[in-house]
Amino acid sequence: MKPFITVEIFYALIGAMFALIAVRSALDRRHGKRWGTALFWGLLATTYLLGKVLPPRVVGYLVLGMVALAALRQVQRADDKTPSRAEREASAERLGNRLFWPALLVPLTAVVGTLLLRFLPGDYFEWLELKQATLIVLGCGALLATAVALRTTGAPAISPAVEGSRLLQAIGWALILPQMLAALGGIFATAGVGKVVADLVTQALPTQIPFVAVAAYCGGMLLFTMCMGNAFAAFAVITGGIGLPLIVQQHHGNPAIMAGLGMLAGYCGTLMTPMAANFNVVPAMLLDLKDKNAVVKAQVPIALAIFTANLLIMYLAVYRF
Amino acid sequence: MIKLIGILVVAVGFALRFNTLLVVMAAGIVTGLVSGMSFNEIMELFGKYFVENRYMTLPIVLMVPLIGLLERHGLQERAETLIRRTKSATAGRVILLYTAVRQMAIAIGIRIGGHAEAVRPLIAPMAEAAAHAQHGELPEKTVQAIRAHAAAGENVGNFFGEDVFIAVGAILLMRGFFDALGLNVSVWGMALWGIPTALVAFGVMVWRMRVLDRRIAREAAEPREVATGEGAK
Numbered sequence: 001m002k003p004f005i006t007v008e009i010f011y012a013l014i015g016a017m018f019a020l021i022a023v024r025s026a027l028d029r030r031h032g033k034r035w036g037t038a039l040f041w042g043l044l045a046t047t048y049l050l051g052k053v054l055p056p057r058v059v060g061y062l063v064l065g066m067v068a069l070a071a072l073r074q075v076q077r078a079d080d081k082t083p084s085r086a087e088r089e090a091s092a093e094r095l096g097n098r099l100f101w102p103a104l105l106v107p108l109t110a111v112v113g114t115l116l117l118r119f120l121p122g123d124y125f126e127w128l129e130l131k132q133a134t135l136i137v138l139g140c141g142a143l144l145a146t147a148v149a150l151r152t153t154g155a156p157a158i159s160p161a162v163e164g165s166r167l168l169q170a171i172g173w174a175l176i177l178p179q180m181l182a183a184l185g186g187i188f189a190t191a192g193v194g195k196v197v198a199d200l201v202t203q204a205l206p207t208q209i210p211f212v213a214v215a216a217y218c219g220g221m222l223l224f225t226m227c228m229g230n231a232f233a234a235f236a237v238i239t240g241g242i243g244l245p246l247i248v249q250q251h252h253g254n255p256a257i258m259a260g261l262g263m264l265a266g267y268c269g270t271l272m273t274p275m276a277a278n279f280n281v282v283p284a285m286l287l288d289l290k291d292k293n294a295v296v297k298a299q300v301p302i303a304l305a306i307f308t309a310n311l312l313i314m315y316l317a318v319y320r321f
Numbered sequence: 322m323i324k325l326i327g328i329l330v331v332a333v334g335f336a337l338r339f340n341t342l343l344v345v346m347a348a349g350i351v352t353g354l355v356s357g358m359s360f361n362e363i364m365e366l367f368g369k370y371f372v373e374n375r376y377m378t379l380p381i382v383l384m385v386p387l388i389g390l391l392e393r394h395g396l397q398e399r400a401e402t403l404i405r406r407t408k409s410a411t412a413g414r415v416i417l418l419y420t421a422v423r424q425m426a427i428a429i430g431i432r433i434g435g436h437a438e439a440v441r442p443l444i445a446p447m448a449e450a451a452a453h454a455q456h457g458e459l460p461e462k463t464v465q466a467i468r469a470h471a472a473a474g475e476n477v478g479n480f481f482g483e484d485v486f487i488a489v490g491a492i493l494l495m496r497g498f499f500d501a502l503g504l505n506v507s508v509w510g511m512a513l514w515g516i517p518t519a520l521v522a523f524g525v526m527v528w529r530m531r532v533l534d535r536r537i538a539r540e541a542a543e544p545r546e547v548a549t550g551e552g553a554k
Binding site: 090179181286 | 324325327328331335340341342343346349352353355356364365366368369370372373374375378379381382391393395400402426430431432436437439440441445465468469473475494495498502504507509510512514518521522525
């Protein structure tokens with residue numbers, strides 16, 4: 001039986017929202033770059049609505065079009081009116097803590113949904129695509145919460161789409177940056193970039209010393225994650241190229257400890273790179289930060305401190321247990 | 322060695338502040354070309370990975386309609402009112418409490434919070450309001466620093482709690498890696514050895530949030546032109 005709820009439903013919903021932004025931009029006569037902006041969101045809508053149907057090469061050229069529009073500064077946010085602070089304060093006064101309920105409903109649905117999934121017997125899963133369970137639970141929670149929010153605020157039904165498109169336009173082209181970086185990571189992997197990095201590290205360092213092997217592995221995870229923007233992509237390359245041959249085979253370290261802590265070393269890299277756009281750059285846009293790298297800068301001291309401790313923990317544990 | 326040219330393109334492109342999307346795509350195209358792929362093959366890879374990774378934008382795009390609607394009706398202002406009544410609240414403590422909850426929840430496999438779900442609508446405004454209640458009007462750079470640290474609290478809580486739970490993507494990925502090599506590696510070992518670093522990560526957050534609170538106090542005391550209106554939000 002085919003899964004009843006798949007993540008494709010949510011992709012279609014999102015695609016419809018991007019299409020709405022495209023149409024609204026095209027109809028907006030005051031918009032400085034209405035056609036470029038409309039085309040960008042229209043192309044993005046196409047990749048979400050028809051992503052599974054179109055051949056990958058066609059999607060690739062659509063992506064190229066979006067990149068060109070962004071690079072030529074043809075994608076801009078609309079000049080939407082938002083209520084003044086005084087109006088929002090009056091509304092906050094009127095609605096009080098009822099404003100929190102929809103926002104709290106999302107984590108609540110996540111808790112209940114996750115627990116239900118864990119305790120239901122396997123047969124019940126057939127109507128739900130389990131791989132994507134977290135995303136689906138989040139999506140259902142968001143829809144439910146939006147419905148409750150509409151009731152609480154008494155806003156018109158189109159309001160969520162309008163407000164959502166306003167915030168998405170504030171993020172702008174940075175919204176597709178995470179996907180682009182994932183694609184770059186894929187191309188690096190296909191081209192064998194990681195192998196080159198691993199070979200360089202093993203040739204350059206005296207890895208017969210156990211501590212150097214650990215430092216090379218953790219450092220490799222950190223640096224390669226910073227290049228790829230993704231610790232998962234770095235893991236296979238650096239563990240295969242440095243970790244297994246040096247720590248496990250040469251020095252007989254414990255592979256479970258090596259892998260677990262190696263991944264955490266990679267996460268320290270994720271904290272320090274603008275390449276991890278969905279964690280570092282998109283949130284900066286979402287929080288209206290002037291400096292797109294402000295989140296990375298705040299995280300550098302945190303990451304370096306955790307990395308050092310993690311390296312020492314690995315050195316003390318990996319050859320002993 | 323020539324294959325590393327993509328990394329160079331990214332570094333130079335970021336340094337010269339070219340459009341990030343353009344830099345990323347150029348790096349991919351150059352790397353593909355020097356590795357012997359045709360332009361069409363490179364476009365095919367971009368298309369394939371772009372579609373496969375559509376899930377990355379899903380949480381944000383699904384949350385913004387709700388967040389936008391609630392914000393329009395005063396969610397941030399209400400959060401600020403609440404936090405002003407809590408006398409002991411500081412920006413650092415608000416963020417730290419959130420990091421603790423985030424980290425513990427994800428360590429038992431429950432994903433709550435997120436940048437769009439919690440940081441923008443609740444945590445950042447509450448942290449700002451706590452600092453505002455303590456120190457009065459804040460300079461814009463201080464407000465920006467508080468927001469950036471709220472995002473950092475989310476990331477640290479998320480990353481360093483996650484690996485303690487065995488059914489999480491990272492652990493399954495590592496297990497898949499070892500399975501493919503025919504090595505039998507215990508998932509429990511990987512998960513349990515994540516705990517010391519998880520504790521260290523939280524300790525580091527405690528330190529950084531103290532630094533943040535001290536920085537807010539210092540910057541708020543500096544003589545300056547008082548920010549007004551939207552800038553002081």
